[in-house]
Amino acid sequence: MRIERELMRGAGPVAVLQLLEQREMYGYELVEALSRRTEGVLAMGQSTLYPLLYNLESKGLVRTKWREAASGRYRKYYALTRKGIAQLHSYRKQWRGLVGAMQGIGLMESDTRGS
């Protein structure tokens, strides 16, 4: 499915923040999660994902840490900062408001996900 640019804008960072709220993740994990859990809608090339992560880091929304995983490989893990959590809450409120508004005008059913 193709998403118009206007709708797509800003979704990437929100999605990444949302995924990181549940647990800290490393780059490849995020790629897989974005692709699998959004049915490909939010799949993005890694040439885009890594810069997005660095951008979030430079804004102070995520922090990073190199750690040895259970497999023995070293990976860079991303986790939300306090500022990132606050930002995610703010985003979430806005998205809910937006979705509610869309339901209100009948663009989507209130008990199903728009597809």
Place this chain on the structure above:
Amino acid sequence: MKRQAGPYIESHESFDVDRLAAASRLPHAVCERILAVVQSSGLTGERRLDLVRELVAHFEDGLAAGRSAAELLESFGDSEVAGRLVAHATHPPASPGHKVEQLWTRGDPLVFRLWRNLSYAVRRLMQSPAFTATAVLSLALGIGANTAVFSIVDAVLLERPPLKDPARLVDVYRATANFPYGVFSYPDFDDLVAGTSDVFEGIASSQLSMLQVERDGAIDMQPAELVTGNYFSLIGVSARFGRTFLPEDDVAPGAHPVAVLGHSYWQRAFGGSMDVVGSQIRLTGRLYTIVGVAPEDYAGKFRGIVPAFFLPRMMVNEVQSGESDELEQRGSHSVFVRARLKPGATLEQARVAVSAVAARLKATYPDSWSTGDDMVLVPAEDVIVYPPFDRFVRAAALLLSVVVGLVLLMACANLAGFLLAKATDRRKEIAVRLALGATRKTLVGQLLTETILLGILGGAAGVVLGVSLLRLLLAAELPLPVPIDLDLGLNTTVLLYSVLVSLAAGILFGLAPALQATRPDVAATLRDETAGAGHAGRQRMRNSLVIVQVAMSFMLLVGAGLFLRSFLATQAADPGFGRDPAALLTMAVPANRYSPEEGRVFVRGLFERFGQIPGVEAVGLTSNIHLNTLNSQSIRVNVDGVEPPPDRPGHDIDRAEVDAGFFDASGIRILRGRNFSDIDREDAPRVAIVSEAMARRFWPGQEAVGRTLHHQPDGVDMTVIGVASDAKVNSLGEAPVSFVYLPYSQAYTSFMTVIARTSLSPEWTATQLLAAVRELDPDAWVWEAKTMARHLGIVLLPARLSALLLSVFAVLALTLAAVGLYGIVSYSVSQRTHEMGIRMSLGADAGAVMRMLAGSGLRLVAVGGLIGLALALLLTRALNHMLFGVGAFDLLTFVAVPVLLGGVALLASYVPARRASRIDPVRALRSE
């Protein structure tokens, strides 16, 4: 299996693929991709190391999850875009200049944004220095050439003197059968004033003359305008300070020795001193009181000839060398007339009025007014210098403007081509950054900054170029007949205009496609890994740009070729005289102090001195040297058996008074009969020598020597004693002209050009001639001492200038076109590398690939060339009257230009195509 990627890759700044592959055990291609990203991110130190580690971990995770390397690379995306985005995302906190930025911008968000945009633009431009240099150079050439040329055109054509209500001013000319823009004699002018008081509020005359100025013991010649007392009030020009002339300054002949200084001469000679008013100055042997200084913006009636002095016209006999009274002589034509229409009077009424005056003059003075003569009016606003010159001035200015306009257009086309090529690159980056949350406004700001920065750099370089061009032009000592003085400042309006045009082109072709590309579907653009594929519209646009450039180069080259050939033809043309080195001195024996008898004695003494100058082999004099642009003299004769033209009482033939030495000194041979000699005294029978063309015209197939010319109107008969070889009289291009030589011994002239043929340096000889005159009579009037080569150079000047300028611009255009072509071909090569790889892996050989790539470039050249050929054929017809000795359809030019253009195009396509054909197919296949 336990693999630790991170710790293996440690503190080195420069990784190479092999080491990284060994350390990480990742496939070679993956390591290449990682390093490409790191490279274009521009990160250093710990952050760089961190990026490598993370990307290695990423691919290892992918491989561990069972994906293939090719799959992983496919989904990773373009390395350069990634690197740039990484750089952008990590820049703010990473930048060591961050604190400086904050300090510098004082925390002002707008200034901060500007600063950020600017530093981003500088970084981007520095990333591709070749592109930047070419774009800036293209712009500089276009902007510089345009600014310089339009500054000249503006000074010559567009700038108007501050005349009061110029729409009501008209110039009056005397029209004869041969020439519609003749000038008047003073008696004619007085009759004109008397007969047109119904239609003209006022009518003023002006006349150009050279003055001998004596200051601080030195003598130099300066141009002056002799004007009527109402001249300044008529055109509404007042003095800078002091006063201009009043009607009472111009009442009785010789009674008003007052002068108004021209502004530039006042600056030059008096350093702009205010004390000058009231002081006296010696001009041509008489003291004048300076009463005022003309304003800076009024430099006389004749644009380009800036008078040092204005004098009342009643002083004309004091400054002219002629032995006759200029104010009374109806036959002496040198007066320009300008009049102001009365309120309510129309141009048509004025035309009727001046024609009525002309009719009366024809009836009263049939000797000087022929039946077909008339007077014509030209609105003063339509006159640039003088109507007969204006056609050439306009044509030259137009030609120059068109040529530099084309050059600017080509520069814009080049810039556009480059920016279009980069647009594809950019499209992806913009899409990605929009996805990352950048606003459209920010992006527009950044792209705009980049384009404007290019424009500013190009503009700055253009100014430098333009100023140097103007300097060069002003410094070039052109062999002009009169001192030309134009106010040639660099025109800022034009400069601004050129910069804006180039910027508009940059924005149109660079920014618009990039932005447009981001509109439809960001996700699709992000996934689209093959940059530039299938954008036929942009490809077509780039191709048309090349075609346009080639067509324009073709046209300019044809123009340059024709002018070059014309110039060579002019140079090769034989003027019929002056082939040997000689010095020239134009002078006059002061008629107010020497009678004709005394004058001849004086000249004899002078020639004795000339003959003693070392190296001088022959000396002669003429009253009217061939190919001079200042004066022409004619004689009216009748020949038995040859009817004069209808409405004419006789044949008007160009003439000169010469002495016996003239023919030897000038290199004109006596073909038959004899030269003038001592027996041709004043009381002896009148004799003449005619040119061969004249002999052929009046006595075809017969001997001219011994025939008789009946001089009109006095009826004196002259015997033809010799026939001289033909020489060019008015222009190099003319067919041989009838010419009559009269002996100086029988026809005295006080005005003369001395010709001294010399075996030594002509420059030195010229100074020796001048010194000899000064020695004999320090107050003798000398106009000019120069060499024969310089004299002939005046005639060659238009051809030389046109050839030079057009050649310069054509080479410029060819360079621009070649650069553009090279850019387009190498870009298309870079876009098709993948395709090349496939073709070559399928068995196509390098030669075939190269032929294919170069061929696509050459096809564009062929199309452009054909369009250029058609345009050139159309346009060269307009050049016809500006060419000499070469037709507008000159085969050599039309063969040489395509060959040259084709050669350059071949080279411009061949170089990038060859590079592409040498690429390793495997690498090409891997590239995206």
